[in-house]
Amino acid sequence: MTPSLEARSLVKRFGALTVTDSLSIGFERGARHAVIGPNGAGKTTLFNLLAGALRPDAGQVLLEGEDVTAAGPDARARTGLSRSFQRNNPFPDMTVAENLETALAIAGGVGRVFWRGFGHYRSLAEKAREIAGSVGLNMVGDTIVRQLSYGMQRQLEIGLALAAAPKVLLLDEPTAGMSPEETEAMRHLIAGLPRSITVVLIEHDMDVVFGIADRITVLDQGRVLLTGAPEKVRDSAIVRERYMGSGG
Ligand SMILES: Nc1ncnc2c1ncn2[C@@H]1O[C@H](COP(=O)(O)OP(=O)(O)OP(=O)(O)O)[C@@H](O)[C@H]1O
Ligand SMILES: [Mg+2]
Structure with missing residues (x-):
């Protein structure tokens, strides 16, 4: 089966430093695929290469089987690749619903929204409510984003x-900087995302990783150390030794 997203022999160098070292990885359709590894392993760089924010020095990125290596981030987004950044900048003085409606309008093409008239506006509001529900924000649709907790702001980013x-x-790192309660809410949200979406997750919290992932890749110095089912990764001597404490 064609992976939903695939990197083939990707290379990225920053000066003398090879941050992505002939890296090949496939993300199967509908997978919950976690990418773990120590600080500086090249995880965020891999996302930048996949999303088109960075151009590789060599190798290809395939999205739904199509070579998008030459495509910029916007074109890849239109082909179905979405990402949540460390910061995704919702509009802080707008409500949750207004933020979602704006994002929907942009995604649908702002121009089209105008000539589709009120019927379309109503469907935008409905769609915004549906998304708010799916990210656990159905009770705070009319709340100004600035007044949301940190955890809820990150839920809105998704x-x-x-x-x-x-x-x-x-x-x-969707749970970075979160309290245990916020982390649990985020874990629940990600676990509940529709299976039609392939989810690739960089995460340091191993409870979140093993609670969500059906596949795990360990990156180390820009290379794939190991890819496999969670049990395989958990049982791997090298992973236990390096990332989970030797006693684990
Ligand atoms: N724009 C850049 N210019 C130069 N070096 C960079 C750049 N971006 C990242 N690096 C370096 O590339 C390496 C990998 O960085 P990257 O951010 O991909 O790691 P990471 O696995 O996401 O780490 P973390 O877990 O800390 O987020 C690091 O050594 C980093 O300093
Ligand atoms: Mg990172």
Whole structure:
């Protein structure tokens, strides 16, 4: 089966430093695929290469089987790749619903929204409510984003990414800086995303990784150390030794 998203022999250098070292990886359709590894392993760089924010020095990126290596981030987004950044910048003085409606309008093409008239506006509001529900924000649709907790702001970021109706969603450390309660809410949200979306998740919290992922890749110095089912990764001597404490 053609992977939803695939990197083939990707190379990225920053000066003398090879950050992505002939890296090949496939993300199967509908997978919950976690990418783990130590700080500086090249995880975020891989996302930048996949999303088109960075151009590789060599290798290809294929999205739904199509070579998008030469395509920029916007074209890849239109082909179905969405990402949530460390910061996704919702509009802080607008409500949750207004943010989602704006994201939906942009995703649908702002021009079209105007000539489609009120019927379309109503469907935008409905769609925004649906997304708010799917990211656990159904009770705070009318709340100004600035007044949301940090955890809820990050839930909204995923909602904004979902507004583009992605086929593939890249999440870079969605639980970073969260309290245990916020982390649990985020874990629940990601676990509940529709299976039609391929989710690729960079995450340091191993409870979140093993709670969500059906496939795990360990990156180390820009290379794939290991890819496999969670049990295989958990049982791997090298992973236990390096990333989970030797006693683990
Ligand atoms: N724009 C850049 N210019 C130069 N070096 C960079 C650049 N971006 C990243 N690097 C370096 O590339 C390496 C990999 O960085 P990257 O951010 O991809 O790691 P990471 O696995 O996401 O780490 P973390 O877990 O800390 O987020 C690091 O050594 C980093 O300093
Ligand atoms: Mg990173």
